[in-house]
Amino acid sequence: xxxxxxxxxLEHTMLAASEQVPIIVVxxxxxxxxxxxxxxxxxxxxxxxxxxxxxxxxxxxxxxARLVVLPEMWNCPYSNDYFAKFAEDFENEDxxxxxxxxxxxxxxxxxxxxxxxxxxxxxxxxxxxxxxxxPDGKLKAKHRKIHLFDIEIPGDITFKESDFFAAxxxxxxxxxxxxxxxxxxxxxxxxxxxxxxxxxRFPELAALYRAKGARxxxxxxxxxxxxxxxxxxxxxxxxxxxxxxxxATCSPSRDSSGSYAIWGHSTLVGPSGEIIATSGxxxxxxVAEIDYSKIELQRKGLPLDKQKRADIYLS
Ligand SMILES: NC(=O)CC(=O)C(=O)O
Numbered sequence: 001x002x003x004x005x006x007x008x009x010l011e012h013t014m015l016a017a018s019e020q021v022p023i024i025v026v027x028x029x030x031x032x033x034x035x036x037x038x039x040x041x042x043x044x045x046x047x048x049x050x051x052x053x054x055x056x057x058x059x060x061x062x063x064x065a066r067l068v069v070l071p072e073m074w075n076c077p078y079s080n081d082y083f084a085k086f087a088e089d090f091e092n093e094d095x096x097x098x099x100x101x102x103x104x105x106x107x108x109x110x111x112x113x114x115x116x117x118x119x120x121x122x123x124x125x126x127x128x129x130x131x132x133x134x135p136d137g138k139l140k141a142k143h144r145k146i147h148l149f150d151i152e153i154p155g156d157i158t159f160k161e162s163d164f165f166a167a168x169x170x171x172x173x174x175x176x177x178x179x180x181x182x183x184x185x186x187x188x189x190x191x192x193x194x195x196x197x198x199x200x201r202f203p204e205l206a207a208l209y210r211a212k213g214a215r216x217x218x219x220x221x222x223x224x225x226x227x228x229x230x231x232x233x234x235x236x237x238x239x240x241x242x243x244x245x246x247x248a249t250c251s252p253s254r255d256s257s258g259s260y261a262i263w264g265h266s267t268l269v270g271p272s273g274e275i276i277a278t279s280g281x282x283x284x285x286x287v288a289e290i291d292y293s294k295i296e297l298q299r300k301g302l303p304l305d306k307q308k309r310a311d312i313y314l315s
Contacts, residue, residue: 023059023285024277034289035216035248036060036068037266041283042077042256046086049075050101053116056285061109063287067176069250070116071266072128072197072222077258083164087119087126090142099131099139107137112176116220116250117145117196125166130194130220132174140176144168145196146205157226159260161198171205173212190215190292197221200235200249203242210243215292219249228263233275241273244298246290254281271298 038056042049053074060068072078075098076086088096093103102115113133120129120142128145146168148161172194193209193216200206200219209217217239223232232249240247247269254264264281268288277288299305 021056021059021283021285023063023287024279032290032292033066034064034287035268036063036065037248037250037268037277037279037286037288038068038070038074039251039253039264039266039279039282039284039286040071040074040256041253042071042074042258044077044082044257046075046097050097054101054105057105057109057111057113059285060287061111063285065111065287067112067114067192067290069114069218069248069266070220071250071252072117072220073119074116074220074252075118077256078222078252078260078262079258080164082258083119083126084121087121089121090129090131090139091122102131102133103137103139106133106135110135112140112192114192114194114218114220114250119165120144126164127168128161128165128196129168130172130196132172132192132194134176141172141174141194143172143194143196144170145199146171147198147202149198151227153226157224159224171208173209173214193217195219197223200239203239206239206243206247210245214245215295216246216248216290217243219247221249221251222260223251223263225254225261225263228265232263232265233267233278236267236269237273237275240269240271242304244271244302244304245295246270253283255283271295272302 057068076082090099093099098118106113115131117128117130120127130143132141134140148167150160150162152158174192191214193214236247250266251264252262254262267278268276270276277286279286
């Protein structure tokens with residue numbers, strides 16, 4: 001068991017997809033299911049973005065992924081000039097091409113999709129929203145970005161999401177279809193926590209997800225090159241190691257449209273804070289195996305939950 005989860009058992013393979021998007025596959029023995037992270041190149045043509053995402057989901061599924069994650073803002077450039085124009089109302093499903101495509105993809109492949117994030121219009125407001133679909137194509141959950149990315153570092157980066165978006169006010173935990181997955185695919189996708197990009201900076205949210213039984217937290221994200229180099233990997237590894245669970249992130253690729261320079265590097269991190277699979281900044285699909293027994297192993301060997309001195313710092 002121990003030997004099977006050591007780095008020496010990793011197989012790294014580079015494959016060429018039919019759409020000529022490079023695919024990175026990382027397999028670990030004794031895994032339970034594969035996750036696919038679709039690092040998409042986002043253009044200012046929504047339809048093209050939908051087609052590209054659909055192809056990428058298919059490529060991930062062809063490599064065995066049962067859980068597929070898309071990036072933050074994948075149907076729309078991550079830019080204030082586009083958010084309102086590209087927004088869709090998910091209550092009106094038939095008029096939402098993004099909702100329809102994700103639902104169809106989840107249903108026809110029988111997979112769970114964490115649909116990155118896109119601009120949502122609702123009751124006269126805009127939200128940065130992630131929709132999660134189950135293998136029957138039904139919407140399982142909707143997460144509205146809780147912590148909006150407002151930053152002003154003179155001479156470096158200024159961005160104010162709160163000028164355009166309203167903040168969500170709920171954490172999002174999704175119970176995926178265990179029975180269906182177990183019967184059909186011998187996989188256990190389990191309980192997932194959802195955050196969007198800047199949400200990753202807030203350890204309290206991740207700790208809440210762990211307390212509620214999440215075994216993986218998915219963060220669609222679009223870190224900037226200014227913040228990404230220093231913090232993107234650190235944040236993911238910290239959230240995973242603090243909570244002894246898996247963290248998956250998915251970003252658009254750097255060549256995406258708009259003035260916002262994207263860091264990329266979609267990644268899967270394991271419960272001891274180890275990087276299992278990652279990418280560069282180009283368009284790609286990362287497929288990696290998740291073995292939940294690593295969580296139990298880590299929590300047994302290093303029982304942070306029992307060692308916690310809540311009497312000292314939570315009172
Ligand atoms: N999209 C974001 O929330 C970006 C972010 O957090 C960053 O550091 O860049």
